[in-house]
Amino acid sequence: MYNQTAYEMGDNRCAIRELAEYGAARRQIVGKENVYDFTIGNPSLPAPPEITQAIQDILQDMGALAAHSYTSAPGDLAARTAIAEDLNNRYGTSITPKELFLGCGASAELCAVFRALAVPNGELLAIAPYFSEYEPFAQSAGCVLKVIPPDVPNFQIRLDAVENAITENTLGIIINSPNNPSGVVYTRSTLEQLGALLSRKAEQYGHPIYIIADEPYRELAYDGVEVPFIPTIYKDTIVCYSYSKSLSLPGERIGYIYVPRDATDGEALYTAVAGAARGYGHICAPSLWQYVIARCAHLKPDLTEYDRNRKALYEGLRDMGYEVAKPDGAFYLFVKVPGSDAELFCKRAMEKDLLVVPGDSFGCPGYVRLCYCVSYEQIEKCLPIFRSLL
C-alpha cells in the first residue's frame, strides 16, 4: 500500500542523471580523460572567488548562530533587497522585496508555482524541446502538461500551435530561455507575439494565462544577444530563477520566485505560492546561501571558457555537416542526428565513450543534446568521434 505514481517517478528515473551516473562509473574504469561526457548541466567553471570569500566573511561577521538560523519563509530581507536592486538596475523595473520569495532552486520553485496555479483540469503548456522534469512537477501539482511541437529548425515558438493548444483550462505556459536543451534564446519579437497571443486568449476565456519563466540560464548568453526580461513584455509573468548555473552553485539549491504585484491576482498568487511551498515542506531556502546572495546578487559569470567551447563545438560540428540549432545561450548544443534515430545514435556514441542525451527526453526525437560545460581538451578530442558517427 503505497503511492504508485510516486513509485513510478522514482523507478523511471531522469534519463539524464542515469546517463551521468553511467559516465561517472565509466570514468572509474577507463580513466576520466577517456570519457567524453556531455550529459549533465553541471557547470565546469567554479563559483566566482567572491562566493568563497562571502562564506568566510559571513561566518566571521555573523557567527554560526545567526548564519544558520531560520529565516522567514519568503527569505532574508537583505537578500531579497539585493536581488530586487540588481534586477531594477538591469531592467529598469521597480521590483520590491515583497514580490520575491527565495526558493531551493528552480525545480522546487516551479513545483510551488505549478501547485499554486493548479485547479481541476488545469493545463500547463511546455514548448518542445523542454526540460523533461516538467512532467513529474506538473503531475505532482495536479496539472496536465501539454506539449507544443518544436519549431524546427530554429527552435523559436510555433505560435499557431500555441494558439491551437490553449483552452479554457490553460493556466499558463512555461518559457525557458535561454533554452535547455536547444541553447536557443527566444527573441524579443517571439516573446512580444507570444504575449499578444496570450493577452488575446486570456481576454477570450476571461481569466489570466500566465507565463512561467524558468530562468536558470538568464545570465548565460553570448555575442551580446538580448535575453528579454519577460515581465517587462507580458505582465502576467512569474519568474523562477536559480543561481545554479550563473554562479555555479547547482548543488546548493538557491534561487527566487518573482510574482509581480501588478500581475493579475498578483498578491493572491504570491500568497498561494508561499502556501504551496509550505505544503511541500519549504521552511526557508538554505540560510547561509541566502546571506551569500545578499552579498553576491550582482555577480555575473565570466563566460569566456563556455564561449570558447561553444564556438569550437558548434563550428566543428556544423563544418563536418551536422545541423545544429544556433546556440546563443545556456551551455547546450542541440544537434540533429543523421538518420533521425537519436536513441540509436546515442548508443553508437556510448560505445565510443561519448555520452550525449537523446532529444526524446526533451520531447524532440531526432536530436541529441550536448552539454559543453566540459574541458576544452574534451571538445577537441570528441570531434573526430562525431565525424566517425556521421
Add this chain to the structure above:
Amino acid sequence: MYNQTAYEMGDNRCAIRELAEYGAARRQIVGKENVYDFTIGNPSLPAPPEITQAIQDILQDMGALAAHSYTSAPGDLAARTAIAEDLNNRYGTSITPKELFLGCGASAELCAVFRALAVPNGELLAIAPYFSEYEPFAQSAGCVLKVIPPDVPNFQIRLDAVENAITENTLGIIINSPNNPSGVVYTRSTLEQLGALLSRKAEQYGHPIYIIADEPYRELAYDGVEVPFIPTIYKDTIVCYSYSKSLSLPGERIGYIYVPRDATDGEALYTAVAGAARGYGHICAPSLWQYVIARCAHLKPDLTEYDRNRKALYEGLRDMGYEVAKPDGAFYLFVKVPGSDAELFCKRAMEKDLLVVPGDSFGCPGYVRLCYCVSYEQIEKCLPIFRSLL
C-alpha cells in the same frame, strides 16, 4: 484562477512563525532584552566549532567546483555512509547507505514520505499535541490527518484511542519523540505497546501500518533518559531526521530519510519516497551541507545550557503552581494555563512582552508551549511575569 487550498495555506500562516515575527518587530521597539520570546524552536546554541571548520576544510580541500556541484538525488555516498556508521555504532543496527536518502530537513522529508504513502482515502494519525505543520503536509500529499487526543497529563500515547482510530485506510502514524511541543520522550514501554498494536492491526487489515518517526529532537534528551531507536522496536518504521536542532543548523535544511529495506515493501517504498521528492522538486540536499555531514555525522550537541534553562524554568513554574509535563527532551515545556483558555493567556502574556504559543496550535487547547532555547537571563526575568499571570 489559482489554487484556493494553496492560497489558504499561504494566508493562514503558521501561528508560531507569526508570533516569532511579532517578537522580532517588538524587539526593534522596546529593545531585545525586554521581549521574552519563547515562541520559535531556533536553537540558541551555535553550531559546534567543528562545523565551521568543516566548511573551511571542504572549500579548501574540494574547491568550489566540486563542493557546490550536484550530487545524486539520494545524496553523497560518503555522507550516507557516515550517517549509517553513526547509527550502527549507537543502535547496533546494520543500516546501509542505500537505505538513506538525504533530504532538505524533516519538513520536506515528511512531505515526501506522506506523498509516497498516499493512496485514495489514506489516513495518517498524529498524536496530540503535535507539530501543526503536519496538517498542510498531509493535505498537500493527499492524505487525511486524524488526531489522537492527548494523554493528559503525562503526554504518552493513548493506545485505546489509537486502536479506535485505525481503519482499513490507515497508512501510518506519526511519532515525534522527544516531542514538540510537550518535551516528553515516549518510553520504550509505550513504543513497544504501540508496535504490538500496530502489528496486530496491520495483520487484521492485511497491509502495513507504518510508523513515521519525525526525529529532529533525537539528540536532545536529558538526565540520561532513553530515546529508543524505533526501527529496532517496530520494523515498519520510516525515520525522518534533521540536523536542525542537534547541530544547530535549522536554516540550512539538511537531514535524512531512513527507509529500512526489511520494512514491508521497503525497497519499493524507498523508490516511492525518491519519486515523491522528485515530484516536489528535490534535486539534491544542499551539497556543501552534505559534505559537512560526511565529516560531522558523529557530532553530538553539548546540552549543558539547554539543561540549565530547562531545570530553572520547569522548577520555577512548577514551584509557583503551574502544571507542567515532565520535560525529558527537546527544548520545549508544555504548561497548563490557569482557567484553561490558552489563547487568552497568550494575549495577557503578550501585553507583558512575554511570547508563548497556545496549545491550540498543536491540537491541545488549555496549554501553552514554551521554547526555552533562550538566554538564562531571559528565564530568570520571565518567572515573575509568569507569577503575575497566575
